[in-house]
Amino acid sequence: MSKYLIRRILQAIPLLFGISLISFVMMRIMPGGPLAGYLMNPKVTPADVARLERLWGLDQPIIIQYWRWLISMLRGDWGWSYKTGLPVLEMIFNRLPNTILLMSLSYLISIIVAIPIGIYSALKRYSVFDYIFTIFAFIGVAIPSFWFGIMMLLLFSATLQWLPSAGMMTVGVEFSLIDRIKHLIMPVLVLGFVNMASWSRYMRSSMLETISQDFIRTARAKGLREKVVILKHALRNALIPIVTLLGLSLPAIVGGAIITERVFAWPGIGGLFVNSVYSRDYPILMASLMLTATAVVVGNLLADLAYGYLDPRIKYE
């Protein structure tokens, strides 16, 4: 097992290295760049642009720029943002906790709601309950989160005035849990609803497939109580596809939800990444790509490890 783990981690190193090289080079060969915006400013002369290029090291050949970036990143220095002049690490770690808080809460809530719904819908297939949730699930999948977020704002902030419409805290007020929860409710619900809808569908179909299998019939034939059959025998097997989904969602937990964060002005990492794409803030972009790439690798690894736990027949050597 530990051998397997070490092998997987070692495999990840050249992979991440390759991703960093490819994304670095691709970013630079795109036309335009962080200084392109200055062309729009009649006051910025070409000499000014050349001076800024030199200051930021953009006048060097790409491969040298990459080498410099790689060396300093391995030393733990991820560079400075062109836009804010702050260290990239500081900017990311200022916002990462906010994103993780938002995303993990919404995922947690989706799982807690989606799994029981999925199981129940599978067991009571074609019941009224199943139909109702099927409709809700389709609405959840079909609704654009942008629109849903705006509707929530209109209802809960503008009309009912129950919840604050933006940010993660009230200005100038000491931190309070109640205040934070009030700010969290709408973004968590918007994000959670979409995931809940699709995950409950996966859970339902996975459960349906599992309970039609022979070992479930055997379990029932042994005279096990239905509860044990479902929760002990069927559920563990049915969870495998869900775990895959969760593993693949890990990058989203650290990558943030761009649209939802924007609508609710949540100071998370999604907004930071989007803005850095627009302004070609290379140091932030590279950091975000590496962060998400690492999350993909780790998420897959965790999912693989979880299979082994859920299904003892799956073994890694």
Place this chain on the structure above:
Amino acid sequence: MKQMSKVLLVCLVFLLISVAALAANQNPEGTVTIVGSNIETLNPILSESSYETTVLNGIFSQLVRLTDQGALIPDLATEVPSLANGGISADGLVYTFHLNPAAKWHDGQPVTAEDVKFTWEMIMNENTAVPSRNGYDEIDRIETPDRHTVVMYKTKATADWLLNWAQTSGCIIPKHLWKDVDPLEFTKGHPLSRQPIGSGPFKLAEWQSASYLILEANQEYFGDGPYLEKVIYKEVENNLTQLTMLKTGEADIALNIEGQQLEQAQAIDRLDVALNPASIYVHMTFNLDNPIFQDKRTRQALSHALPREQIVDKILNGVGLPAATSTAPVLWAYDQNIKPYSYDMEKAAQLLAEAGWKDVDGDGVLENQDGLKFEFSIATNAGRQVRERIAQIAQQFWGQLGVKVELDFEESTTLYGDTLDNRKFDMIMFGWITPATPDEFTLYHSSQIPTPENGMAGQNYAGYVNEKVDSLLEAGQYLLNDKDRLPLYQMIQQIVYDELPMLYVYFYVNIDVAPKNLLNWKPAPFTNARSWNMYEWKLAN
């Protein structure tokens, strides 16, 4: 006796109450909350966004300030230098400023002439990432004969030069704090750029990055005001969220309200919503190197076939002004007699025929005598719906004339960084921000066509060459008196209106939203800074 003391007591109470009321009047009170896009730095000489300007106007002082009327008024300087008061020498080369001796930094230190000189030195320093030194590079040296006198010696006399000191980068920064910082460390992220010390009417009390900033009244402010106790700036990018915040009262002033939200904003009782013409315009620039655009009648035809009124009404929800030329209607030099090209398809067809365009081979596309087909592409910003839709309208209307138009929507960094910069377009549409001067040297002078030979200098992307315009532009730059300059600039407007190096589409109109009880709310058209006079903002009871 008892009666007497009672009377006295009542008098005393009245006296105390009136004193208290008087004191309260002098005390800044009330809070105004602004909502706008993210703030990246509060270092004024590195700042690049109008949102930052909104906040910096409160924290910093400038030598002179630009009003909503486009006039300069004293700020740190006790008067605006002019030829009349001797602040500008007769040859236009020496500018003298007298600083207000009462001005103090937020840490209590006095503001001196050394600070002004230091600010200029930092702007000119090779190692600071100042985006533009335009204007400041005309200073040869600055002398400080005494603590409160600054004398600037210029290399050439130029009109409207003082405007440079009224822009955000003209905010004076404190030497005593910055002087020991290595210029390479003089960054947007330096602690002094995050927690700046200025000399303006408000102090920065708190900045939660990507969330909000709190400005508090500077009781020691040397000028009039401030009258507000606090100004809060909330960082929210989405304009619909900003609108919701106006509705709930979480914000009083929103910086990003657009045409589609106008009616909803107007429906909020406590707010005053005003439409104020701005100085930004959208244009479609021809690449005049392209043979199909050579004849000015061709360009005039396309201008007549562009339904500007309809564009403003249908696409901009009425929030825009059809443009006649590149001179902003809010500018003093604007020629009222020039009206935008009328929408007239017949005239357009006639002009095209005169220029020799005819559909010879019957494929629905015009050809000229040289056999060139009238087809070209319009490049503009992908994802900017307004511009995409204007391009589609142009395609449709010009198509009716037999002009085949292709649409080329590009991501902004590509559009500006490659297509525009290397002049790889037939026609390109984007927006220009015009400053408070009628001088458009970089836009129309023939020396300003970017080529590898001139180091890609200038913004004459059309490749426009007109000797008359060249000489008028040159003359205008060296006249120091606006009265003398006016006829030159009106003549330039007439020429470019006739020759059309670009199609002028529309001028922006700002939607300025503020509470009805906010007094002295005078949003300015030029700098897009609605807060230039934050010091005199006041809440009525």
